[in-house]
Amino acid sequence: MPVNQKIEDILDYIQKCSPGQDEFYQATQEVLQSLIPLLEQDNRYLEHNILESIVVPERSIIFRVNWVDDAGKRRTNVGYRVQFSSAIGPYKGGLRFHPTVNLGIIKFLGFEQIFKNALTGLQIGGAKGGSNFDPKGKSDNEVMRFCQAFMSELYKHIGNKRDVPAGDIGVGAREIGYLFGQYKKLTGEFEGVLTGKGLNWGGSRARKEATGYGSVYFAENFLKVYEKDLQGRRCTVSGSGNVAIYTIEKLYAAGAVPISCSDSKGTIYHEKGIDLASLKAIKEIHHKSLEEYASLHPDAVYTGVSHYPENGHAVWHIPCDVAFPSATQNELTLVDAQKLVENGCILVNEGANMPTTPDALDYLRNNNVLFSPGKAANSGGVATSQLEMSQNASMSNWSFEEVDIKLRTIMQNVFKTVYDTSIEFDCEGDLVKGANIAGFRKVADSMIDQGSV
Ligand code: NDP
Ligand code: 2IT
Numbered sequence: 001m002p003v004n005q006k007i008e009d010i011l012d013y014i015q016k017c018s019p020g021q022d023e024f025y026q027a028t029q030e031v032l033q034s035l036i037p038l039l040e041q042d043n044r045y046l047e048h049n050i051l052e053s054i055v056v057p058e059r060s061i062i063f064r065v066n067w068v069d070d071a072g073k074r075r076t077n078v079g080y081r082v083q084f085s086s087a088i089g090p091y092k093g094g095l096r097f098h099p100t101v102n103l104g105i106i107k108f109l110g111f112e113q114i115f116k117n118a119l120t121g122l123q124i125g126g127a128k129g130g131s132n133f134d135p136k137g138k139s140d141n142e143v144m145r146f147c148q149a150f151m152s153e154l155y156k157h158i159g160n161k162r163d164v165p166a167g168d169i170g171v172g173a174r175e176i177g178y179l180f181g182q183y184k185k186l187t188g189e190f191e192g193v194l195t196g197k198g199l200n201w202g203g204s205r206a207r208k209e210a211t212g213y214g215s216v217y218f219a220e221n222f223l224k225v226y227e228k229d230l231q232g233r234r235c236t237v238s239g240s241g242n243v244a245i246y247t248i249e250k251l252y253a254a255g256a257v258p259i260s261c262s263d264s265k266g267t268i269y270h271e272k273g274i275d276l277a278s279l280k281a282i283k284e285i286h287h288k289s290l291e292e293y294a295s296l297h298p299d300a301v302y303t304g305v306s307h308y309p310e311n312g313h314a315v316w317h318i319p320c321d322v323a324f325p326s327a328t329q330n331e332l333t334l335v336d337a338q339k340l341v342e343n344g345c346i347l348v349n350e351g352a353n354m355p356t357t358p359d360a361l362d363y364l365r366n367n368n369v370l371f372s373p374g375k376a377a378n379s380g381g382v383a384t385s386q387l388e389m390s391q392n393a394s395m396s397n398w399s400f401e402e403v404d405i406k407l408r409t410i411m412q413n414v415f416k417t418v419y420d421t422s423i424e425f426d427c428e429g430d431l432v433k434g435a436n437i438a439g440f441r442k443v444a445d446s447m448i449d450q451g452s453v
Contacts, residue, residue, distance in 0.1 A: 003036055003039045003040050003046070004036065006039075006046060006051070007032045007033060007035075007036065007039075007051070010032060010051050010052060010055065011025070011028065011029055011032060013052075014028055014055055018104065018107070020104060021103065021104030021107060021108075022104060023104050023105055023107075023108035023329055023330075023354070024104045024105075024107040024108040024111065025104075026108065026330075026354070026358060027108040027111050027112055027354060028055050028111060029358070030358065030432070030436070031111070031115065031436045031440065032051060032055075034432055034433045034436040034437065035051075035436060035437060035440055037425045037426075037427075037433070037437070038425070038437045038440070038441065039051075044448060045444050045448075048447070048448050048452075050444045050447055050448070053447065053452075054085065054114070054440075054443065054444065054447070055111070057082045057083060057084045057085075057107065057110060058083050058084060058085060058086060059082075059083040059157075060080070060081075060082045060083075060103065060107070061079075061080065061081045061082075061083070061129075061153075061154075061157055062078065062079070062080055062103065063078070063079045063080075063153040063154075064076060064077075064078065064079070064153075065077045065078065065079045065131060065133070065146065065149045065150050065153070066149060067142075067145045067146045067148075067149040068145055069138075069142055069145075070139055070141060070142055075146075077131045077132055077133040077146070077150075078101075078102075078131060078132055079129070079130075079131045079150050079153060079154065080101070080103060080106045080128075080129050080130055080131065081106075081127065081128075081129035081154060081157055081158075081163070081165070082103075082106045082107055082110040082127060082128055082129065083110075083125075083127045083157070083163055084107075084110040084111060084113065084114050084125070084126040084127055084128070085114040085125050085126045085443060086125040087114075087125060087443045087446040087447045087450065088117070088118055088123055088124070088125055088442060088443055088446050089117070089122070089123035089124040089125045090123075090124065090125055090160075090161055090162055090163060090164060091125045091126065091127035091162065091163035091164070092113070092117055092124035092125060092126070092127060092163070092164050092166075092382060092385065092386070093109070093110060093113040093117070093126055093127040093128040093129070093165065093166070093168075093382070094109075094128060094129075094130075094165065094166045094167050094168030094171065094382075095128075095129045095130045095131075095165050095166070095167065095168055095171045095175075095179075096109070096128070096129075096130035096131075096168040096169045096170060096171065097130055097131050097133045097134070097135050097169070097170035097171050097175065098130070098132070098134065098169050098170045099132050099133075099134045100132070101130045101131055101132045102132065105130075105329075106128050106129060106130055107128075108329070108353075108354065109128035109168070109353055110126055110127055110128035111126070112126075112353055112354065112374070112375050113126035113127060113128055113382070114126030114439070114443055115375050115435065115436060115439025115440060115443065116374075116375040116376070116378070116379045116382060116439065117379075117382055118438075118439040118440075118442040118443050119375065119376055119379055119414050119417060119418065119435060119438060119439045120379050120382060120383040120386065120410060120414060121410065121413055121414070121417070122383060122386040122410075123386075124164075124382065124386055127163055127165070128168070129154070129165055130168065130170075130171070131146075131150060133146050133150075133170075134170070135170050135175070136170075140174070143174065143175065143178065144178045147175055147178035147179045147182065148178060148181075148182040150179070151178075151179045151182035151183055151186070152182065152186065154179075155182070155183050155186045155187060158183075158193055159191070159193060160191045160192045160193050160389070160392070160393075164192065164193060164194065164195060164385070164389060165179075165193075165194055165195075166194060166195040166196045166381075166382070166385050167196045167242070169241065169328065171196075172196070172242060173196065173198060173208070176194050176195075176196045176197055176198075177197075177198055179194055180193070180194050180197060180201070190202075191392070192388065192389050192392030192393065195207065195385035195386075195388040195389060196208075196385065196388075197388070202388075202391075202392050203388060204384060204385075204387055204388035204391055204398070204403055205398065205399060205400040205403050206384060206400050206403035206404050206407065207381075207384045207385065207387075207388055207403075208242065208246070209246040209249070209250075209404075210246075210380045210381050210383070210384035210385075210403075210407055211242065211243045211246065211351065211378050211380055211381030212242070212243050212244065212245065212246025212247035212248070212249065212250055212326070212351065213246055213247075213249075213250045213380060213404070213407060214377075214378065214379065214380015214381065214383070214384075214407055214410075214411045215243065215247050215250075215324060215326070215349060215350075215351040215377050215378055215380065216230070216247055216250035216251055216253075216254055216324075217250075217380065217407070217408055217411035217412070218349065218372055218376065218377040218380070218411050218414065218415055219322060219324075219347060219349040219372060219377070220254060221411065221412055221415035221416075222347065222349070222370060222372055222415060222419075222431070223346075223347065223370075225419065225429070226370070228346070229254075229255075230251065230254040230255060230256040230322065231254070231255040231256070232255060232256070232257070233256045233257070233321040233322050234256075234257050234259055234319070234320050234321050234322075235251050235256045235257065235258045235259065235320060235321065235322045235323070235324060236258075236259060236260040236315055236316065236318050236320040236322075236323045236324065237251070237258050237260055237261055237274075237315075237324045237326055237351075238260070238261070238262045238267075238313070238315045238316075238324070238325050238326055238327045238331060238332075238352075238355075239261065239262060239263070239325075239326040239327030239328070239351070239352065240261040240262060240263045240279060240282075240283050240290060241263075241283065241326075241327070243326040243351045243352065243378065243381075244261055244262075244324075244326040244327065244351070245276070245279060245280060245283065245284070247324050247326050247351050248261065248274055248276055248279070249276055251324075252273075252276065256322070257273045258273060258274050258324075259271060259273060259274065259318065259320065260274070260315050260318055260320075261274055261279060261290065261293075262290065262313070262314075262315045262327060263283075263289060263290050263327075264305070265289045265290065265291070265304060265305055266289070266290055266291065266302055266303055266304040266305055266314075267290075267302070267303045267308075267313070267314040267315045267318075268290050268293050268294060268300050268301070268302055269300065269301040269303070269314075269315075269318050270297060270299070270300040270301075271299070271301075272299065275293075275296075275297060278293060278296055278297070279293060282296075290302065291304075309335060309339075310335070311333055311334070311335050312333055312335040312336045312339070313331055313332065313333070313336055316332055316336035316337075316339055316340055317336070317339045317343075318343075319343040319344070320340070320343065320345055321344070321345060321346055321347075322345065322346060322347045322348075322349060323340055323345055323347070323348045323349070324349050324350075324351050325348065325350055325351060325352050325355035325356065326351030326352050326355075327352055327355065328352055328355065329352065329353060329354045329355060330354065330355065330356075330357050331352065331355045332348070332355050332356045332357065332360050333357050333359075333360050334357065334359040334360045334363055336360060337356075337359075337360035337361075337363040337364050337369075338363060340364070340369065341363065341364070341367045341369060345369055346369065346370060347369065347370040347371070347372070348364055348369060348370070348371050348372070349372040349377050350371075350372055350373055350374035350377050350378060351374070351377065351378050352374060352378065353374045353375075353378065354374060355374065356371075361432070365430070370429065371431060371432065372431055373431055373432045373435050373436075375435050375436075375439065376414050376415070376418045376431060376434075376435040379410075379411075379414050380407050380410065380411055383407065383410045383411075383414075384403060384406075384407055387403055387406055387407075417434075417438050418431045418434035418435040418438055419431065419434060420434075421433075421434040421435075421437050421438040422434035425437060
């Protein structure tokens, strides 16, 4: 059977078996279709039915989370942990707490994580988890009780050699702390079962900064191939959470001018450059909306979501040289891509997971805009999580500089791996193909080596 037909059959099967899981289908479609050149060259993957196997999680755990709110009332959420692949190491990947979380979202994130983790060159398998719990508007005590209830089920399935969760949207240092405390209470073990921990109790320096810094390092590596750099470049960044803030911080260090940020309510365009100290205070300390930023900076332009372009996002309509989508999936659509091209953008570098829609990606490609896929460009976060695991295992504590140097080297190697793979498959600079093929090959070869388990 021709490879194309085989892939279409598997995608049909995924659609039938996972109805309504649109994001998961989108992620599998992109990966499987970009593997065609590899599958045509090496028939072992089809012979061993690796594709049919790799799209099914090794285990999906779905559980009820009952907790008590400040009014003393029972509340119920759904918890998930999808342990997708342990072919190259213990399951590893973040937890997302957001009202939009469902099984399809967690499966798409877990599937992407398999290949991302393989690209880091480290021994970590792929997983993702989370809940439809919304930490926004909840008191610290409510968040604590939710995290304790969530961990009361999850602890049975994780461990420092088994599955090591971390943060993602809605899960930061506060949530990791409460989750860790409950794990310790239930198991009696003080172990590196989560990453993103506080520095006093096993966390790694530079983990907080790692995804954003790594994303900028990746962009620098990519631009260098074309004898370009970030110096003086006007950069748009979406989001204003962990990834966005440390992308902005590192962009300043690289001599660029980050001119935007956004949240779920609106977008800030600050032509002279985002005031990082004020952004950190608003988001990291006071947890307020970006309207607050606009009121502190009268020269910044604030666009509320109700004024966004039809089917688009205000942040991508700001003229820029480089765009760093760093908020959430499918936040950069076709109309946004058209605007970026019209405004002369040279690179879209994904800090978030799958922020670009498939039609937007096609448009960027057809218009020769460089494109860094999230599974490569944002892999600095999980890579530094693995550095945290290494420090925990050896009971050591590395300096910020030591971790940052390792992160830079890892991002350089991730870039080299995906870029070299794009050359090997005659699509120089197509890092989507490069990342999917390189990540898949490592995991698939390991699956073949280990037999049909
Ligand atoms: P945070 O929770 O710290 O920040 C998320 C940001 O995105 C917030 O500004 C939030 O706005 C905005 N946002 C979230 N969901 C939506 C939505 N549905 N519509 C509009 N805006 C939204 O998360 P992170 O910064 O950690 O994560 C951002 C992205 O990066 C995600 O795709 C995540 O999977 C990915 N990622 C994160 C890594 C990490 O180490 N943290 C590692 C690799 C990838 P608001 O506050 O108003 O909700
Ligand atoms: O998407 C991601 O890579 C993360 N949310 C980080 C995962 C981790 O284990 O550090």
